[in-house]
Amino acid sequence: MCDSSNCFPLQSMETAKAETLCIFGTGDFGRSLGLKLLQCGYSVVFGSRNPNSSNLLPKGAETMSYAAAARMSSIIIIGVHREHYGFLPGLAEVLKGKTLVDVSNNLKINQYPESNAEYLAGLLPGCKVVKAFNTVSAWALQSGTLDASRQVFVCGDDAKAKEAVMDIARSLGLMPLDQGSLLAANEIENYPLQLFPMWRLPCYICAAFTVLIFLYCLVFEVFYPLTTTKEDTSYLIVMTIPNRVFPIVSLILLALVYLPGIIAAIIQLYRGTKYSRFPNWLDQWMLCRKQLGLVALAYAFLHAIYTLIMSLRYYVRWWSNNYLITQIKTNNTYPFSNYNAWLSDSYVALGILGFFFYVLLGITSLPSVSNAVNWREFRFVQSKLGYLTLVLCTAHTLVYGGDRFIYGAFYRWFLPPAFVLSLIIPCAVLVMKFILIVPCLDQRITRIRQGWERKSRTVCPGH
Numbered sequence: 001m002c003d004s005s006n007c008f009p010l011q012s013m014e015t016a017k018a019e020t021l022c023i024f025g026t027g028d029f030g031r032s033l034g035l036k037l038l039q040c041g042y043s044v045v046f047g048s049r050n051p052n053s054s055n056l057l058p059k060g061a062e063t064m065s066y067a068a069a070a071r072m073s074s075i076i077i078i079g080v081h082r083e084h085y086g087f088l089p090g091l092a093e094v095l096k097g098k099t100l101v102d103v104s105n106n107l108k109i110n111q112y113p114e115s116n117a118e119y120l121a122g123l124l125p126g127c128k129v130v131k132a133f134n135t136v137s138a139w140a141l142q143s144g145t146l147d148a149s150r151q152v153f154v155c156g157d158d159a160k161a162k163e164a165v166m167d168i169a170r171s172l173g174l175m176p177l178d179q180g181s182l183l184a185a186n187e188i189e190n191y192p193l194q195l196f197p198m199w200r201l202p203c204y205i206c207a208a209f210t211v212l213i214f215l216y217c218l219v220f221e222v223f224y225p226l227t228t229t230k231e232d233t234s235y236l237i238v239m240t241i242p243n244r245v246f247p248i249v250s251l252i253l254l255a256l257v258y259l260p261g262i263i264a265a266i267i268q269l270y271r272g273t274k275y276s277r278f279p280n281w282l283d284q285w286m287l288c289r290k291q292l293g294l295v296a297l298a299y300a301f302l303h304a305i306y307t308l309i310m311s312l313r314y315y316v317r318w319w320s321n322n323y324l325i326t327q328i329k330t331n332n333t334y335p336f337s338n339y340n341a342w343l344s345d346s347y348v349a350l351g352i353l354g355f356f357f358y359v360l361l362g363i364t365s366l367p368s369v370s371n372a373v374n375w376r377e378f379r380f381v382q383s384k385l386g387y388l389t390l391v392l393c394t395a396h397t398l399v400y401g402g403d404r405f406i407y408g409a410f411y412r413w414f415l416p417p418a419f420v421l422s423l424i425i426p427c428a429v430l431v432m433k434f435i436l437i438v439p440c441l442d443q444r445i446t447r448i449r450q451g452w453e454r455k456s457r458t459v460c461p462g463h
Contacts, residue, residue: 025079272454
């Protein structure tokens with residue numbers, strides 16, 4: 001019986017038990033895969049260069065020499081590294097006609113001119129080589145926690161051999177994905193070595209804006225007072241400046257999520273067709289919009305947390321007490337300002353609503369949620385509610401700024417307050433979007449995306 005919670009055999013257990021699989025190599029991955037196969041009803045035989053010294057193998061598995069083990073099965077899993085393939089040509093006669101499953105990975109991306117699987121196929125031309133299981137870790141196989149790595153990419157030139165390996169993957173509770181011929185092996189081998197490939201560009205963009213805005217605030221909040229009045233405001237570096245940087249960068253990143261879609265629409269309008277490729281930089285930008293939005297949401301969370309604990313700061317408590325003491329000493333009471341009350345409440349309300357829709361966008365981007373809605377629902381949330389979030393967050397910043405846009409006293413060294421910088425890209429995006437939803441342009445874009453071309457010609461039958 002398969003006593004692992006992650007095993008979902010799709011074939012009868014009697015059939016699985018009758019099948020023997022051979023594994024070359026007794027390392028961590030080979031032992032873990034062998035244990036998983038045994039749990040799911042397969043008979044497992046290990047091929048080893050030292051059969052008598054392999055004492056860490058799972059109970060129930062046999063250990064033999066490479067040649068003896070290969071004779072026991074028509075499918076051999078090659079669980080050794082590429083640099084140790086040297087013994088395989090000597091077994092060419094025994095391995096002829098058998099299916100070899102290459103599970104190896106390299107230390108670096110594109111480490112060799114050809115993939116390990118193609119190299120193996122070149123060493124043993126009489127064998128059917130299939131690339132599989134290299135995206136599953138030994139730890140996941142041992143612990144049974146395959147939820148995060150259930151997908152298995154499979155490729156090979158022989159359709160029957162590939163299908164047999166995919167059946168084994170299914171019986172282990174994995175989800176095999178056919179990637180085509182062995183030419184795809186290089187991409188499959190590079191996949192586990194990639195470090196957050198879709199997050200790299202968003203993180204670079206976020207880091208660049210974070211550094212630039214932080215330096216701008218440093219000049220504005222610390223260097224200017226120190227130079228002009230000799231006032232030391234360096235304590236602002238810890239809380240105040242980060243709490244300016246996070247919302248500014250978050251709003252800019254949110255605008256950058258929707259800017260490539262607008263640029264794409266403008267390009268399609270200009271070209272009059274959707275059958276022309278976008279520039280490569282725009283393709284890359286559009287592919288990482290989800291990651292940009294999630295980074296923006298993370299910064300919005302930081303802004304919310306920093307704002308909630310702002311009242312605990314010594315500087316804020318000192319300023320509040322000093323404000324009261326000053327009124328008492330001067331026997332002066334500052335009147336209630338209805339304008340400032342409206343401004344303050346509106347600013348906070350817009351921020352709360354904007355953050356709520358921000359979180360809603362983040363939740364719907366999760367695969368478990370996005371898979372539960374249809375395309376129209378997903379598009380409504382990510383597009384319509386996304387633009388609503390951008391409008392609310394931009395309005396939040398505008399109301400926060402109030403009338404400080406127009407008074408020179410708030411400009412230092414002719415530099416505007418930092419929040420003004422955060423409004424440039426969002427306002428530009430909203431203005432361009434407003435122009436594109438004008439009926440005459442919106443209808444033209446819709447027609448183009450449905451296949452209409454400005455210069456299309458009708459070809460008469462027979463010509």
